[in-house]
Amino acid sequence: MNDIEASRDITAWAEAGGPGLAEAPDILDLYTFSPSCRIRQALDN
Numbered sequence: 001m002n003d004i005e006a007s008r009d010i011t012a013w014a015e016a017g018g019p020g021l022a023e024a025p026d027i028l029d030l031y032t033f034s035p036s037c038r039i040r041q042a043l044d045n
Helices: 003-013 026-031 037-044
Strands: none
Touching: 003 026
16 A cells, blocks of 8 residues: 555554444545456355
């Protein structure tokens, strides 16, 4: 990650408890992705 502000937001979120314990920062929306169909099929098997 090359964005220092995004890194700070994500670090603060992790320090607050992270997934399930603290509300995720909006910046994470820019870094999410969906795996390809091929990968999802491989994971299902």
